[in-house]
Amino acid sequence: MDKFDVVVMGAGPGGYPAAIRAAQLGASVAIVEREKLGGTCLNWGCIPTKTLIASSELFHAARRGEALGIKAGKLEYDYAAMAKRKDEVVATLNRGVEQLLKANGVKIFEGTASFDAPTRVNIAPAGEGRDTRIEGGTVIIATGSASAVPGFLPKHRRVVESRAFLDLTALPSSLLVLGGGVIGCEFACMAAQLGAEVTVVEMLDDILAMLDSDVRRELRRHMEQDLGIRVLTGKPLENIEASASGVSGKAGETELKADMLLVSVGRRPVTDGLALDRAGLSVNERGFIAVDAACRTRNASVFAIGDVTAGSTLLAHAATAQGVTAAENAVLKTRKPAGSLVPSCIFTSPEIGAVGITEQQARDAGRKVSVGKFGFAGLGKALASGEPNGFVKLIADSETDQLLGAHAVGPHATDLIGEAALAIHGEFTAEELGRVIHAHPTFAESWMEAAHALHGACIHAAPKRRK
Amino acid sequence: MPKFGQMVEESSIVKWHKKEGDSVRKGEILFEIETDKAVMEVESFFEGTLLKILVKENVSVPVSSVVGYIGTPGEAIPATPPPTAAAAPVPPQTPAPAQPAKPQPAPVQQASAALPAVAPRAPASVRPDGLVPSDAKVTPGARAPAPALPAAPARQIISPRAKALVKRSCIDPSPIAGSGPGGRVQERDVRAYMESRNYSAIRISPAAKKLAAAREVDILRVRGTGAGGRIMIHDVERAVAERPRALTKMRQVIARRLTESFTTTPHFYVTVAADITDLLVFRKDLKNRGEVYTVTDFVLEAVIMSLQEFPILNSVCDGRTVRWHGSVDLGMAVSLEDGLVVPAIRNAQDLGMRELHDTAASLAARAREGKLTPDEMTGSTFTVSNMGMLDVDTFHAIINPGEAGILAVATARDRVVARNGKMEIRSMMNMTLSVDHRIVDGSLAADFVNAIRKKLEDVALWTSLT
Numbered sequence: 016m017d018k019f020d021v022v023v024m025g026a027g028p029g030g031y032p033a034a035i036r037a038a039q040l041g042a043s044v045a046i047v048e049r050e051k052l053g054g055t056c057l058n059w060g061c062i063p064t065k066t067l068i069a070s071s072e073l074f075h076a077a078r079r080g081e082a083l084g085i086k087a088g089k090l091e092y093d094y095a096a097m098a099k100r101k102d103e104v105v106a107t108l109n110r111g112v113e114q115l116l117k118a119n120g121v122k123i124f125e126g127t128a129s130f131d132a133p134t135r136v137n138i139a140p141a142g143e144g145r146d147t148r149i150e151g152g153t154v155i156i157a158t159g160s161a162s163a164v165p166g167f168l169p170k171h172r173r174v175v176e177s178r179a180f181l182d183l184t185a186l187p188s189s190l191l192v193l194g195g196g197v198i199g200c201e202f203a204c205m206a207a208q209l210g211a212e213v214t215v216v217e218m219l220d221d222i223l224a225m226l227d228s229d230v231r232r233e234l235r236r237h238m239e240q241d242l243g244i245r246v247l248t249g250k251p252l253e254n255i256e257a258s259a260s261g262v263s264g265k266a267g268e269t270e271l272k273a274d275m276l277l278v279s280v281g282r283r284p285v286t287d288g289l290a291l292d293r294a295g296l297s298v299n300e301r302g303f304i305a306v307d308a309a310c311r312t313r314n315a316s317v318f319a320i321g322d323v324t325a326g327s328t329l330l331a332h333a334a335t336a337q338g339v340t341a342a343e344n345a346v347l348k349t350r351k352p353a354g355s356l357v358p359s360c361i362f363t364s365p366e367i368g369a370v371g372i373t374e375q376q377a378r379d380a381g382r383k384v385s386v387g388k389f390g391f392a393g394l395g396k397a398l399a400s401g402e403p404n405g406f407v408k409l410i411a412d413s414e415t416d417q418l419l420g421a422h423a424v425g426p427h428a429t430d431l432i433g434e435a436a437l438a439i440h441g442e443f444t445a446e447e448l449g450r451v452i453h454a455h456p457t458f459a460e461s462w463m464e465a466a467h468a469l470h471g472a473c474i475h476a477a478p479k480r481r482k
Numbered sequence: 483m484p485k486f487g488q489m490v491e492e493s494s495i496v497k498w499h500k501k502e503g504d505s506v507r508k509g510e511i512l513f514e515i516e517t518d519k520a521v522m523e524v525e526s527f528f529e530g531t532l533l534k535i536l537v538k539e540n541v542s543v544p545v546s547s548v549v550g551y552i553g554t555p556g557e558a559i560p561a562t563p564p565p566t567a568a569a570a571p572v573p574p575q576t577p578a579p580a581q582p583a584k585p586q587p588a589p590v591q592q593a594s595a596a597l598p599a600v601a602p603r604a605p606a607s608v609r610p611d612g613l614v615p616s617d618a619k620v621t622p623g624a625r626a627p628a629p630a631l632p633a634a635p636a637r638q639i640i641s642p643r644a645k646a647l648v649k650r651s652c653i654d655p656s657p658i659a660g661s662g663p664g665g666r667v668q669e670r671d672v673r674a675y676m677e678s679r680n681y682s683a684i685r686i687s688p689a690a691k692k693l694a695a696a697r698e699v700d701i702l703r704v705r706g707t708g709a710g711g712r713i714m715i716h717d718v719e720r721a722v723a724e725r726p727r728a729l730t731k732m733r734q735v736i737a738r739r740l741t742e743s744f745t746t747t748p749h750f751y752v753t754v755a756a757d758i759t760d761l762l763v764f765r766k767d768l769k770n771r772g773e774v775y776t777v778t779d780f781v782l783e784a785v786i787m788s789l790q791e792f793p794i795l796n797s798v799c800d801g802r803t804v805r806w807h808g809s810v811d812l813g814m815a816v817s818l819e820d821g822l823v824v825p826a827i828r829n830a831q832d833l834g835m836r837e838l839h840d841t842a843a844s845l846a847a848r849a850r851e852g853k854l855t856p857d858e859m860t861g862s863t864f865t866v867s868n869m870g871m872l873d874v875d876t877f878h879a880i881i882n883p884g885e886a887g888i889l890a891v892a893t894a895r896d897r898v899v900a901r902n903g904k905m906e907i908r909s910m911m912n913m914t915l916s917v918d919h920r921i922v923d924g925s926l927a928a929d930f931v932n933a934i935r936k937k938l939e940d941v942a943l944w945t946s947l948t
Contacts (some may be wrong), residue, residue, distance in 0.1 A: 412689070414693070414696055415689050415692040415693045415696060415715070416689070416692055417688075417689030417692070417693070417715060418689070441687060441688075442687030442688060442689040442690055442714060442715050443687075443688055443689065444688045444689050444692055447688050
């Protein structure tokens with residue numbers, strides 16, 4: 016039986032960085048993957064969706080090019096070509112992960128991992144062949160999550176979750192989206208930008224309920240007014256039926272029909288078949304594995320990272336950070352906590368970036384905060400780019416001026432959030448962020464203006480009326 | 483100042499519920515006082531306006547002192563000698579009461595006029611100008627330092643520039659030695675101190691520094707847990723949380739009384755194990771007949787009987803004299819959420835088992851509800867502390883001030899013991915007697931605690947008593 020210092024179960028955005036980091040630190044490492052290297056993120060999540068969105072954004076912008084003096088004539092898109100490009104990008108990155116793992120001396124096992132004993136892993140190959148058993152000084156569980164598809168939904172080729180949607184080679188002309196979360200809204204915007212007729216049904220009072228209401232309002236206005244997406248909230252989608260001619264359902268009194276139903280009601284952790292009990296582990300009532308801040312499970316020689324862990328944000332970069340931390344803790348025998356400040360990016364139109372707490376969370380916690388906001392309508396670069404909508408917002412502690420949260424909705428919001436994350440991580444005060452000289456003309460200036468606004472000292476916004 | 487409880491000689495008002503000028507109705511709560519045992523609310527016996535508060539909050543004064551005046555507005559206040567703070571006060575700030583005039587309003591003191599007055603102490607701390615001492619500068623809950631403590635260091639003189647640097651740098655200047663005239667701390671002293679403490683090596687996040695400045699945290703004393711030892715906001719928050727906080731009133735009383743007892747009374751301890759197997763069977767029989775008693779009830783009764791056999795254990799010694807208490811006022815320690823009280827079962831020697839059980843149960847219940855009267859909380863002559871329900875093998879209790887001993891009762895456990903030459907499993911309960919060695923010696927303590935043990939083991943005795 017082969018022995019390794021570290022065995023990683025799952026080669027997604029949590030698992031493969033964990034394997035590489037452990038190998039960098041001199042450990043002998045094995046990684047087990049039952050599907051494709053790169054996991055959901057690279058193959059069926061972040062990367063393929065952003066590839067398609069790049070196309071839809073360009074198409075959408077070109078169609079409105081006349082405002083910027085561009086006449087493109089009759090515009091068409093070829094969804095099959097878009098899908099093909101997506102597959103190529105994914106394949107390129109896929110090879111890249113494999114090369115990185117190999118270059119670091121990580122042994123790759125194809126098959127399904129399960130525990131045989133606390134530190135012994137069984138690998139069952141997908142097809143013919145015998146199981147392999149390997150021994151690991153430390154095992155890192157990084158098996159991720161999969162789309163949750165409630166059992167009451169009809170099993171039909173017109174009812175798809177995100178992964179099956181990405182396999183399409185033609186875009187449906189009308190789309191019904193069940194669930195107004197991140198995935199539902201991203202797909203809705205992408206399809207709508209390409210001209211599909213889209214309806215989003217969300218049971219909660221609003222889409223993307225974890226965001227502050229002003230951010231949600233800005234996105235929803237664009238989705239409804241610019242993209243023509245029908246957004247129905249506060250009602251469940253009922254009487255869902257699928258047939259050869261299409262899908263139908265009812266949200267409250269509204270009858271809905273479409274070519275396809277996209278199910279995006281959340282994700283569930285992948286732990287079935289792992290035989291966790293043989294490692295002395297169990298899952299909580301929602302199926303997640305409990306870990307401490309250092310990513311350790313109850314079993315001292317087993318770590319867990321990413322979507323499979325309790326309290327996970329279900330974000331690839333959070334899994335990566337945890338994976339690196341777990342690898343370091345496993346190899347160096349330390350107990351460093353993984354970072355807990357996780358920015359989130361939503362690739363809707365407009366984009367949304369968020370890091371730290373929301374205003375609502377501050378209010379709920381009874382915390383006294385000051386808020387500074389700056390609209391892109393007041394920013395030279397945004398006007399020059401023809402993208403005057405949206406805003407950035409900073410939330411700071413009233414007593415110490417410490418930056419606690421930052422939110423951006425508008426052009427490049429997902430890239431802009433990086434600066435805010437750095438400032439919050441470094442425990443910057445709003446005053447100091449405002450003192451950093453920002454290059455002009457750039458979108459990033461908006462943070463400086465918002466930091467000024469937080470102290471009522473914004474140069475490029477009219478003062479608030481004196482009370 | 484009302485006298486609550488026989489032993490109370492001084493009390494302090496912890497909170498006035500009325501301000502000067504407020505109207506007061508009969509029966510309204512006027513103020514809260516703290517005695518040795520508890521905080522009590524005091525109702526007004528008079529109707530009128532609170533004209534003058536003489537005793538500020540947190541100043542301890544002898545009982546029967548005048549604490550304020552109630553009368554009609556405009557009425558002048560008599561020039562009663564102002565009450566004297568029993569503890570050493572800080573310099574006074576309150577002006578003297580106005581000159582006397584008629585008619586005289588009723589002093590609040592009359593609320594307790596029926597109680598024996600205590601002769602006012604020599605007004606040592608009253609200044610010649612007759613100002614009333616106040617402790618306005620003492621933080622709430624703090625007491626004046628005991629005289630044995632060394633005097634506080636002389637006030638540090640610090641130049642404005644040095645002060646500004648100290649503030650900007652978030653450091654505590656008190657360890658800095660001044661090199662200026664008269665030991666004045668100057669900017670260069672602060673810089674030298676900062677260099678000696680390797681200040682420039684400190685790394686701190688901007689928000690953490692701001693919080694440290696706002697909360698006056700000395701960052702030289704904060705351990706950083708961020709990358710490379712950088713001081714982060716939670717490190718400063720931890721430093722703030724680690725600051726000393728004032729004990730609750732009750733804990734201060736406990737601290738004072740137990741320290742006094744433990745440091746002035748020479749304790750020694752004798753432990754015996756009582757075999758209560760038969761007693762437990764007997765108690766169960768009683769229970770089946772509808773007669774409910776707790777194990778504590780039997781212990782209390784055994785102690786009461788033994789105290790009458792050994793009167794010296796029901797006495798109090800002050801180092802020069804020993805005074806016997808003619809009645810057994812048995813204290814029973816009752817633990818509360820944050821502290822404990824010792825209500826006394828008065829004249830316990832006159833109570834039958836049923837009365838004893840009812841009294842003990844009622845006292846314990848009211849103690850937990852905070853409804854004991856001050857007299858019930860003071861003046862016990864011997865105490866029983868039962869931790870039987872807390873799963874302990876043995877413990878040593880500290881004698882309550884004013885008493886000669888305390889019995890610490892531990893958990894009864896099934897143990898293998900030798901009995902009549904054979905091994906048997908018996909329910910054994912350890913009891914540890916703590917006694918004042920000034921009046922009780924080893925053999926007497928042994929006899930006393932064994933007398934209690936023998937009673938608990940004698941079921942025939944309990945049959946006759948219940």
